[in-house]
Amino acid sequence: MRIGNIAFDEYPVILAPMEDITDTAFRFFCKKAGADLMYTEFISSEGLIRMAGKSMDKLRLSDDERPIGVQVFGHNVESMKGAVEVAERFYPDLIDINYGCPVRKIVNKGAGASLLRDIPLMIRMTESVVRATSIPVTAKTRLGWDEQSKVIVEVAERLQDAGIQALTIHGRTRAQQYAGLADWSLIGEVKNNPRMNIPIIGNGDIDSALKAGEMRDKYGVDGIMVGRACVGYPHLFREIKHYFRTGSLLPMLTLEERLEQCLAHLEKLVEIKGERAGVLNMRKHYSGYFRGVPHFKPYRLQLLTLTTLQEIKETLHQIRDTHLSNT
Numbered sequence: 001m002r003i004g005n006i007a008f009d010e011y012p013v014i015l016a017p018m019e020d021i022t023d024t025a026f027r028f029f030c031k032k033a034g035a036d037l038m039y040t041e042f043i044s045s046e047g048l049i050r051m052a053g054k055s056m057d058k059l060r061l062s063d064d065e066r067p068i069g070v071q072v073f074g075h076n077v078e079s080m081k082g083a084v085e086v087a088e089r090f091y092p093d094l095i096d097i098n099y100g101c102p103v104r105k106i107v108n109k110g111a112g113a114s115l116l117r118d119i120p121l122m123i124r125m126t127e128s129v130v131r132a133t134s135i136p137v138t139a140k141t142r143l144g145w146d147e148q149s150k151v152i153v154e155v156a157e158r159l160q161d162a163g164i165q166a167l168t169i170h171g172r173t174r175a176q177q178y179a180g181l182a183d184w185s186l187i188g189e190v191k192n193n194p195r196m197n198i199p200i201i202g203n204g205d206i207d208s209a210l211k212a213g214e215m216r217d218k219y220g221v222d223g224i225m226v227g228r229a230c231v232g233y234p235h236l237f238r239e240i241k242h243y244f245r246t247g248s249l250l251p252m253l254t255l256e257e258r259l260e261q262c263l264a265h266l267e268k269l270v271e272i273k274g275e276r277a278g279v280l281n282m283r284k285h286y287s288g289y290f291r292g293v294p295h296f297k298p299y300r301l302q303l304l305t306l307t308t309l310q311e312i313k314e315t316l317h318q319i320r321d322t323h324l325s326n327t
């Protein structure tokens with residue numbers, strides 16, 4: 001796959017942008033595990049044009065994580081253009097436009113998935129962003145606003161004509177939010193549309209190497225994007241990449257390995273954000289690290305109340321000791 005001048009493996013595995021999750025610390029581990037392309041969490045265009053601290057913080061990128069894309073969202077064409085000009089000063093490899101966020105407070109302002117209800121505005125916004133930057137622009141969207149308006153085949157053509165260089169499609173409508181199963185059949189339809197020549201990246205419910213392989217083979221997408229299943233389990237990138245390369249499956253991480261990974265993640269967060277912010281942010285990740293671990297709930301509740309690195313370390317050691325004495 002190629003996006004502009006950036007060449008990827010034949011079937012790249014891409015980290016989905018996720019608010020409050022895909023920060024520098026988490027990306028460090030996803031990259032280490034083999035993610036081919038990563039995106040920042042979405043960043044408000046209004047925040048960027050005002051150079052608001054929280055928005056600007058999200059633009060801090062390091063060379064080790066390339067290729068990396070900055071994702072922006074907004075409702076106003078001029079703000080989006082200005083935001084991209086600000087983002088470009090931090091040398092991302094790509095700019096991605098968010099046309100998929102279903103959250104009410106974003107949609108009510110006319111941003112994210114809301115643009116699926118105003119395709120002429122979406123296209124004007126895209127053209128303006130493409131004109132504003134010299135780096136490739138990609139977009140991420142959903143199948144449509146709701147069951148009655150699954151417009152993705154037409155939208156994909158028009159976004160391509162507007163100049164985007166790759167398109168990620170999450171196989172749900174805005175109305176579905178995250179419920180039900182992702183429907184990849186329309187993603188396949190876009191991919192097989194002879195009018196399309198940009199890479200199509202499929203997204204939705206990839207939670208194992210086998211599922212990634214199945215979707216790749218069935219729908220012929222150019223790349224696979226992984227979101228929730230890698231939260232607390234960045235090793236999933238290693239599993240999928242290994243499977244794509246060799247056709248064989250790596251063993252899943254043991255609980256001990258997951259505990260080690262969890263601690264390393266926490267320490268990285270504390271190093272980057274400081275103890276208080278790092279400990280708070282880590283709370284988003286515990287469920288992932290201990291997914292499927294029996295009797296984990298009391299520990300999870302405990303972890304959610306602790307406020308220091310030392311206390312959390314002790315709890316993680318306790319979990320390990322309890323588990324080892326039970327095996």
Ligand SMILES: Cc1cc2nc3c(=O)[nH]c(=O)nc-3n(C[C@H](O)[C@H](O)[C@H](O)COP(=O)(O)O)c2cc1C
Nearest residue numbers: 016017018019041042140170204205206226227228
């Ligand atoms: C906590 C959370 C935050 C998200 N934030 C963003 C975001 O900032 N930008 C975006 O395009 N999608 C965002 N998404 C959607 C994901 O990128 C992805 O499209 C969705 O989770 C489906 O993929 P999955 O089934 O692999 O999780 C978010 C999803 C979650 C669960």
